[in-house]
Amino acid sequence: MGSFYSDHRTWLHAVSASLKLILLAVFGTTLYVFNSTWVLLACAALCLLLFVSLGRATLPARKLLFLVLVTGLLITAFHAYLQQPLLGVVSALRLLSASLLGIALMLTTRSNDLLDVLESLLSPLNRFGVKSSALALQVALMLRFTEHFFIQWKRLDDAHRVRTGKPGGFKLLAPLTIRMLTSAQRVADALELRLPP
């Protein structure tokens, strides 16, 4: 996940993570209030303008954006097949706008800053017995495990290729699960020592 953040400084890097999240939430919800193709087209153009303004920082996300465009085209084609081409265009424009904003957020905001915002947003739940710090710790652990999954998968795949000359594919799913469960148990042991009682 860390690789998605761009170190190439842009104007959006200077905006606080909390403000960016609020704007994303407001704009994301607004997208679903309007059904007019022209309004959504204007929204998509605005999002595209914002994305382009980030310049070279968008380089790591261009492949992802291509996938979003292909998905948008597929959605439009599917709705056209169902005799609702306009609905398809509206859905595709919403997807494109929301994706552009989401990608811009991820390119210009560190995961840790997002987690800090999450923890402060969840802090009112402390009054009801939900520990916001524990929840933020779980999100951080989740991101760490996500990276660890790829590392373990690569190791197993390399070993499989050496033995058979072919990629492992789904055959690696079971050994990967066992390895990850063992890793999680080790993490649980470490947490047991570090967490307050």
Added chain:
Amino acid sequence: MTSSRSSGLAYVSLFAALVAVFGLIPKIDLPLGVPITLQTLGVMLAGCMLGPKRALQALLLFLAAVAVGLPLLSGGRGGLGVFVAPSSGYLIGFPIGALATGLLMAFLPANTPRRAAISALVASAVGGVLAIHVCGVIGLVTLAKLSWTQAFWGTLVFVPGDLIKCVLCAAVVHSVARGLPDWRFGGRSFQ
């Protein structure tokens, strides 16, 4: 001895990560041309391995991370907007599906690898396929304004791929039952 709290933290995070990883893996195209993602396999595995309570927590954690804006859904989507998209019914169905899979797995026999695999097949078919698709169809009808018939036929094309995932889930459970004989499926080890 590791407490239930620390192991809960670790396993819940692990399975939330597994669902996220399956979202980052490129989609698979069936011979029919129907694209399938692996995220529902993560839902099935969470239910079978963790049981209802922790599987539900894992999927809620995953959805919380998506809501914050992390691009963890297939195609790199994330943010609050995905919860009001036409496919959001499936997304909201993830924790419900994990809960249903876990509940069934907790009741079905799992005392031998073979029985655990058969139980996982049944639990994942009910929780990971039926429950998620019911939620998905409701979402398609309410948000994409499709008719019930259109939504039903639309969702049906994904069922063959999902049934393959049920078989994969059962195979993984079988291997885990052999590789980690102490593991109690459906959350029984966490009581």
